[in-house]
Amino acid sequence: EGRDKLVKQVREKINELGVTYIYYQFISVTGRIVGKGIPADHWERTAERGFQLVYGSTANLFVDRQGDYIGYGPESSELVGIPDPETFCQLPWDKRVARVFCTCFRNREERKNPGGHLTSDCRGNLRIIHNEFQDKYDGLHMRCGTEPEMMWLKRGEDGRPNGGVTKPNCYHIDQFEELRPTFMKVIEYSQAMGLDIIQGDHEDAPGQLELNTMYDDVLRNADRLTTYRQICAQVAREDGLIACFMSKPFMGVSASGCHHNMSLWRG
Known part of the structure; x- marks a missing residue:
């Protein structure tokens, strides 16, 4: 009953906001965002039955050094992705979407554990592990806040990275100001999608910024970190830049990290 109510509330949002297309997305084992796009007219059917993708999409459909698909072969069945309606959100840069x-979940026609949890679904694993932790410790739960560092890089004529937009001067406001048009757009989009940006600064690599969000439930925080990366990628497309989240894209300068501030709560 609770889920049915949420599904109906999403339909009301779709109609109210004029949404015509929806990205149904999940997270691969390496943190990539994968999924399908489906017209909003099919929301109720997809919310009930889900969509199908090959199991290997949870490993990016990449191959190993021998040329074999990682984790699953091409003969494997297809997973079923079921949307979590409470995570529905309009994209501020294209409000049609x-x-x-x-x-x-595992395919419903599998001989073993049909329709069961797909163990390569890292986001689903996080939810299961956290729920088990809460059950074991009488409601004790984890909240987490993250401090993602990343680099804004210039795009050369060949489309490849051509150095950072700013100099590697840590905490210098003049370098932070150089990227103000970019990070203000990131903050605008972030706030529109429910992220509470609490502080930021220029770090000590070329074009390296850090914008921090308020801590929250561990799964909700993970979703927001994913959303933040999507927002940065969109702003980079708009500004003709590259939003780089690689941990060490260049030798000789500081790497990009992501501090995790974790705490345990009751109530």
Whole structure:
């Protein structure tokens, strides 16, 4: 009953906001965002039955050094992705489009554990592990806040990275100011999608910024970190830049990290 109510509330949002297309997305084992796009007219059917993708999409459909698909072969069945309606959100840069995070399950026709949890669904694993922790410790739960560092890089004529937009001067406001048009757009989009940006600064690598969000439930924080990366990628497209989240894209300068501030709560 609770889920049915949420599904109806999403339909009301779709109609109210004029959304016509929805990204149904989940997270691969390496943190990539994968999924399908489906017209909003099919929201109720997709919310009930889900969509199908090959199991290997949870490993990016990449191959190993021998040329074999990682984790699953091409003969494997297809997973079923079921949307979590409480994560539905309109994209501020194209209000015709929304996104919703999904949980992945095994195919319903599998001989073993049909319709069961897909163990390569890292986001689903986080939810299961956290729920088990809460059950074991009488409601004790984890909240987390993250401090993602990343680099804004110039795009050369060949489309490849051509150095950072700013100099590697840590905490210098003049370098922070150089990127103000970019990070203010990131903050605008972030706030529109429910992220509470609490502080930021220029770090000590070329074009390296850090914008921090308020801590929250561990799964909700993970979704927001994913959303933040999507927002940065969109702003980079708009500004003709590259939003680089690689941990060490260049030798000789500081790497990009992501501090995790974790705490345990009751109530």
